[in-house]
Amino acid sequence: MTVIRHHPDSVTLMSFAAGALAEPLSAACSVHVSMCAQCRGELRDMELVGATLLGSTPMGGGRVAVPVKPRELQLGVHTGDGVGKRNGLPEPLARNYGLVLDEIPWKRLAPGVWQHHLALSRGAQGELYLIKLAPGCRLPLHGHTGAELTVVLTGAFSDASGEFRRGDMQDIDNAIEHQPLGDKEEGCVCLVAAEGPYLLKG
Amino acid sequence: MLRPSIDSPPAYAPRSVSAWGWMPDSLSRIATERSDGAFRRLFEEFGPQIRHYMMRHGADAATAEELAQETLLAVWRKAAQYSAAKGTPATWMFSIARNLRIDRLRREVCWQELSDDVAEGTPSEEAPPDATASEHERQARVQAALSALPDDQRDVVMLAFVEGLAHHAIAERLSLPLGTVKSRLRLAYQKVRAALEDLK
Numbered sequence: 001m002t003v004i005r006h007h008p009d010s011v012t013l014m015s016f017a018a019g020a021l022a023e024p025l026s027a028a029c030s031v032h033v034s035m036c037a038q039c040r041g042e043l044r045d046m047e048l049v050g051a052t053l054l055g056s057t058p059m060g061g062g063r064v065a066v067p068v069k070p071r072e073l074q075l076g077v078h079t080g081d082g083v084g085k086r087n088g089l090p091e092p093l094a095r096n097y098g099l100v101l102d103e104i105p106w107k108r109l110a111p112g113v114w115q116h117h118l119a120l121s122r123g124a125q126g127e128l129y130l131i132k133l134a135p136g137c138r139l140p141l142h143g144h145t146g147a148e149l150t151v152v153l154t155g156a157f158s159d160a161s162g163e164f165r166r167g168d169m170q171d172i173d174n175a176i177e178h179q180p181l182g183d184k185e186e187g188c189v190c191l192v193a194a195e196g197p198y199l200l201k202g
Numbered sequence: 203m204l205r206p207s208i209d210s211p212p213a214y215a216p217r218s219v220s221a222w223g224w225m226p227d228s229l230s231r232i233a234t235e236r237s238d239g240a241f242r243r244l245f246e247e248f249g250p251q252i253r254h255y256m257m258r259h260g261a262d263a264a265t266a267e268e269l270a271q272e273t274l275l276a277v278w279r280k281a282a283q284y285s286a287a288k289g290t291p292a293t294w295m296f297s298i299a300r301n302l303r304i305d306r307l308r309r310e311v312c313w314q315e316l317s318d319d320v321a322e323g324t325p326s327e328e329a330p331p332d333a334t335a336s337e338h339e340r341q342a343r344v345q346a347a348l349s350a351l352p353d354d355q356r357d358v359v360m361l362a363f364v365e366g367l368a369h370h371a372i373a374e375r376l377s378l379p380l381g382t383v384k385s386r387l388r389l390a391y392q393k394v395r396a397a398l399e400d401l402k
Binding site: 044045049 | 241249255270275292296301303308345359362367387
């Protein structure tokens with residue numbers, strides 16, 4: 001069992017629960033939450049906040065018509081499809097993109113640095129991509145123009161703020177510049193969600 | 203006191219008891235009896251609130267009505283799968299409405315929807331047998347904590363949950379710095395969490 005030490009900021013998770021996060025940031029939260037029982041519990045409490053608020057909204061506008069008789073409805077029986085169990089990626093990522101870890105068509109950005117962009121819905125704000133760092137390789141120093149969420153999928157990376165291992169999320173905003181370094185032995189593969197473009201530093 | 207500059211009247215009745223308080227009974231009855239009466243009651247009790255939620259997210263009246271119907275049909279269809287491990291029945295209904303809104307109104311991928319394999323989690327986090335009772339208690343505690351929030355904190359929580367506004371959009375709406383919005387949300391959540399602490 002993975003021990004997860006870095007979680008999203010509670011206000012990030014709240015926004016996720018509210019359905020108020022931009023699509024790429026939601027993707028990163030979903031992947032972290034799928035790997036983190038603690039955050040699944042937090043998420044449920046936050047959804048309870050939403051349910052309670054929704055339950056105290058006005059009842060105006062008349063009835064909502066009952067469209068069919070219940071007997072005419074098929075009862076859904078969900079069966080888990082097991083996607084994500086064998087392809088090395090967390091379930092939400094595997095399900096939504098049909099990706100297999102060993103078959104990602106990486107594009108080389110720099111020595112020891114690869115990237116694979118993930119398509120977003122039309123009109124969605126921000127960017128979502130996978131990044132791979134070879135052991136001991138660094139991303140160039142960069143800042144951000146909005147929130148950036150990074151979830152470690154394999155291996156580990158570190159920067160000035162600490163070490164991030166599988167399942168950990170780094171939740172940073174535009175105030176922070178950093179230069180992640182891939183683990184000396186394993187390197188890392190991460191899912192990165194950015195609200196705005198990077199600001200590269202020379 | 204700074205109020206959100208929303209066109210419609212405040213969408214919450216801070217001191218009222220949640221109309222969804224009876225849900226644990228109702229949903230389990232739906233799951234077991236599956237009667238026409240329970241089905242109608244589901245629509246009567248929750249339809250208008252879900253329609254209202256959809257309209258606050260920009261749906262026109264007809265679309266909001268359809269989405270409310272669809273939410274409640276999903277609740278009905280999936281009631282047999284409901285388990286206390288997924289949270290209170292009200293939580294479950296909220297998440298169905300939210301997911302449908304993201305899918306239909308924002309037309310984006312709904313990343314909140316975790317597969318049951320994930321959502322059920324490991325055996326250690328399965329709900330204990332008395333979970334329904336304690337879920338009911340959780341809901342009452344959250345209701346009390348939200349009712350006790352100062353207006354400025356409750357306003358940002360409302361804008362996030364009921365209007366689905368991102369932090370920066372809340373900041374614009376209320377003409378506040380982003381950091382203030384985040385700190386109010388954080389304070390509000392700390393109070394909710396404190397109210398639930400001994401139920402963990």
